[in-house]
Amino acid sequence: MAGSVLFDAPGPRTIARHRIYSVLSVLALAGLAALVVLKLEEKGQFEYALWEPFLTPEYIEALLVDGLLNTLLMAFGAILGAVVFGVLFGVGKLSDHPWVRWPCWLVVEFWRAVPVLLSMIFWWMLLSLGDGPLSPLQCVIIALTLYNGAVLAEAFRAGILAVPVGQVEAAYALGMRKTQVMTTIQLPQAVKIMLPVLVSQCIVALKDTSLGYAIGAPGLTYIGEQIYIEFRVNQVPTAIVLAAAYIAVNLLLTLLANWLQKRYVGEKKVLEVPMVGEAHVTQRT
Amino acid sequence: MEAVFSNFGEYLDAFGVTLALFAVSGLASMVLGLVLATMRVGPVSVLRGAAGLYVTVFRNTPLLVIFIFMAVAAPKLGYTFRFVEDVEIAGWNVSAYFTRACIALTLYTSAFVCEGIRSGVNSVQLGQAEAARAVGMTFLQSMRHVILPQAGRAVIPPLASVQIALAKNTSVAAVFGMAEATATMRAFNNNYADQRVQIFLLFALGYIVIVEIISFGSHMLERRAKVA
Numbered sequence: 001m002a003g004s005v006l007f008d009a010p011g012p013r014t015i016a017r018h019r020i021y022s023v024l025s026v027l028a029l030a031g032l033a034a035l036v037v038l039k040l041e042e043k044g045q046f047e048y049a050l051w052e053p054f055l056t057p058e059y060i061e062a063l064l065v066d067g068l069l070n071t072l073l074m075a076f077g078a079i080l081g082a083v084v085f086g087v088l089f090g091v092g093k094l095s096d097h098p099w100v101r102w103p104c105w106l107v108v109e110f111w112r113a114v115p116v117l118l119s120m121i122f123w124w125m126l127l128s129l130g131d132g133p134l135s136p137l138q139c140v141i142i143a144l145t146l147y148n149g150a151v152l153a154e155a156f157r158a159g160i161l162a163v164p165v166g167q168v169e170a171a172y173a174l175g176m177r178k179t180q181v182m183t184t185i186q187l188p189q190a191v192k193i194m195l196p197v198l199v200s201q202c203i204v205a206l207k208d209t210s211l212g213y214a215i216g217a218p219g220l221t222y223i224g225e226q227i228y229i230e231f232r233v234n235q236v237p238t239a240i241v242l243a244a245a246y247i248a249v250n251l252l253l254t255l256l257a258n259w260l261q262k263r264y265v266g267e268k269k270v271l272e273v274p275m276v277g278e279a280h281v282t283q284r285t
Numbered sequence: 286m287e288a289v290f291s292n293f294g295e296y297l298d299a300f301g302v303t304l305a306l307f308a309v310s311g312l313a314s315m316v317l318g319l320v321l322a323t324m325r326v327g328p329v330s331v332l333r334g335a336a337g338l339y340v341t342v343f344r345n346t347p348l349l350v351i352f353i354f355m356a357v358a359a360p361k362l363g364y365t366f367r368f369v370e371d372v373e374i375a376g377w378n379v380s381a382y383f384t385r386a387c388i389a390l391t392l393y394t395s396a397f398v399c400e401g402i403r404s405g406v407n408s409v410q411l412g413q414a415e416a417a418r419a420v421g422m423t424f425l426q427s428m429r430h431v432i433l434p435q436a437g438r439a440v441i442p443p444l445a446s447v448q449i450a451l452a453k454n455t456s457v458a459a460v461f462g463m464a465e466a467t468a469t470m471r472a473f474n475n476n477y478a479d480q481r482v483q484i485f486l487l488f489a490l491g492y493i494v495i496v497e498i499i500s501f502g503s504h505m506l507e508r509r510a511k512v513a
Contacts, residue, residue: 005406005414005432007328007424014328021329029335043362113457113496114489118467122485125474203345210347214460221349228357239358243346250345274442275449278501 038247040236050234053227054241067223068245071254075206078144082201085149090156091182104153111150113276117211119143124215136217140209148205151273155197158279159190160270163247193281197271199257203250210246220245288477299469300491306383306455306465307495310390311448316392318398325403336399343396348389348457355389355468356382357422386458390451397447405440406432438510445503452495466491 010018040046052057082085092104111119120143127142134142163186171181210221220242228238261270273279289296324336343351359365366381366388409432417427459468470488474481 005409006326006428008418010328018328022331025329025331025335029331039362045362049438101364110489110493113453113493115453115467115492117456117459118470118488118492121467121471121474122481124473125478126481179308207345207347210349211457211460213349221347224353233361235353235358235361239350239354242350242353243342246347246350247342248347254345262379275446276496 067220082148083144089153123128140212197279302465313391315395317395320401322402401443
């Protein structure tokens, strides 16, 4: 592999050695795969009866409509809410007034550090359990909005700071006011840098919607549970189908994120949002 | 407030379980992640592909679905991990639940550890390695004196992020019957329904303390590793 930090382009002897390694690792991996298949076969997991629900139109419909559609709805709702939350608090964190800045900081850091499931169960018990006004699905959206919103707030803040300072100075020189500079100069350019983060946050939100299972919100995982409870025997096929469905949707989103990165940001600048502390833009080499 | 303070022992036990889950799966995921990362940046293309496939699969599957695999599907294949309950080390033994939860967390987290290490290694500039070769260093020398020190510095922040995410992800074990912090919050809420907000804030505080400690530790490490 040319251009690697770790090793030089291999010579003929090394290539021969690598060929042996390749053959050995192919054998090892094939052995591993065969072991898995044999184990599944031995326990009768390939029997048609176990997989039948996933080939039956009504169950496929349940999975796609009640499952996937609700999952997408929750993820979409959460991301919409999170963008609003993120813009408000991200801009708030950059405010010149300490009494705006510090509360925003506190809210953002709090929701970033609290596990989504903890906050989901809290909102569910507070607003939905018994005869609460909200459905479990709405509680999932609230919890995911707060968490993803907090992450996006940090991304917005970093994105705004990554806009070259000359842009801001030029805007002030033209006589624009602070709010005008933010809304017409800084935010539009920040959005461009953080689009890929936004899409990868969609993936995070989509994966986290599965936690709604814990509070009985409909979604792919919940429908999966209904199926293996109803049939009692097909836990393994259900888990495989669920994983495959999530992976397929997430891979599509990953493709979108990569395309956006190439199209709007270029190869070089990547916005990184760590789990705590401040996000920053790094130059990828 | 008094819901938690009058049951403070339970509160601490719950976070003890959370920390135990975190410690075991944190260590295990670092080891598995390192192995995967070695395969992923190594010269053998088959292993590169296999590690890449692992990362793609586990990074895009929700942790909850991996938990379903371990807690619901694996027993159907005869993997119950009951045997660990017979193993006793210095008066301690662990439940099968705990083991399954740790395996699920490890499988999930090691995909992220692998990506963190890979990005750290890739952040070392090509010129550094070329210069090391140009002054006549062998592979091991250039690794030991040039590449690994720089890569080691670069992997600290992403790995800290991954471990913080893991500390929060241990909460998913609550769904499958571990009596850790999140499950305990739920139990407290059933007994003291009028103090929900205080209970939530106190449990959130526990997680925040854990997260801040990890983050503080990584800052200290970063400062020690920093040059100039």
